[in-house]
Every structure is written in C-alpha cells, then in structure tokens.
Amino acid sequence: MAAEEPADRTTVSSADVVHLGHAIEVARESRRRGNHPFGAILVAGDGTVLTAENSVVTTGDPTGHAELILVRRAGVRLSRQQLSVSTLYTSTEPCAMCSGAIYWAGIGRVVYGLPEEDLARMVPAQDGAPTMDLPCGRSSRAAAPP
Ligand SMILES: [Zn+2]
Numbered sequence: 001m002a003a004e005e006p007a008d009r010t011t012v013s014s015a016d017v018v019h020l021g022h023a024i025e026v027a028r029e030s031r032r033r034g035n036h037p038f039g040a041i042l043v044a045g046d047g048t049v050l051t052a053e054n055s056v057v058t059t060g061d062p063t064g065h066a067e068l069i070l071v072r073r074a075g076v077r078l079s080r081q082q083l084s085v086s087t088l089y090t091s092t093e094p095c096a097m098c099s100g101a102i103y104w105a106g107i108g109r110v111v112y113g114l115p116e117e118d119l120a121r122m123v124p125a126q127d128g129a130p131t132m133d134l135p136c137g138r139s140s141r142a143a144a145p146p
Pocket of ligand 1: 065066067068094095096097098099
C-alpha cells in the first residue's frame, strides 16, 4: 500500500493519525525496554515503513533519540528521492538535533504528537539541562501567506 498523500503538507489525514498511533506504540515499547518513551516511524512513498525507538538509557548514548536513529536507518536504505517524499511520524516534536538530521536527510514531511513546549513543561531539567525548547521547523502559521 502506498502512503496516502494529504491534500497539502500541513493537513493531517486519517492515515497520518494511524501512523502517528504506530509511532506512539513504538514509544510505549521503548519505555517497556527501559528507555525514554519516544518512538518514530518513517513511511516512504512506496509504503516502506521503518521504525526506531529511543535507546538513550540502554546504550548510554545521549544521542540515541528515536528520530536520529530512524534518520540514519532510512538514510542508508532509501534514496534521496524516496526520502523527499517520505513522512516521519514521531510521538513528540523532534528536538533540535533530530530536526537537523531530518533536514539534512531531506525527509519531506514530519508529523508529531506532543509539541516540544508541552514536553518542556512536563519534564524536569535533567542534570541541569532542560529540554531544548525550539520548534522543529517552520510552523504552518509562519509559512501561510498573510
Ligand atoms: Zn531528538
């Protein structure tokens, strides 16, 4: 089954909601494995689905974010053209590190559940470092004509 293309890139379709639910289930699995509760999936234009979950605790790698792992996995499996028409679904808005990876991989679209600003309010500072309260990309408001 090919990925469903929404009417525009900022509209969330019913298929997007299903894929986002899958990413949230991956986040739950991450928590069950003892990691932070973050998960991501990538749906390519041909329907290929790749998944990744957070691995920060179990690997001891502070960069083991689900989205970054997923981008690396997708980058070696998919062409630039495939990446450009792919959508990355993630349980929480990607952080600045992961947003950079998504950008440099040329992944065409991101759909996320919990916004970063809401995460920042929910999660206390870890080791004196609060979450990076930065948006992952242009907002639809900023991109919309006046
Ligand atoms: Zn991240």
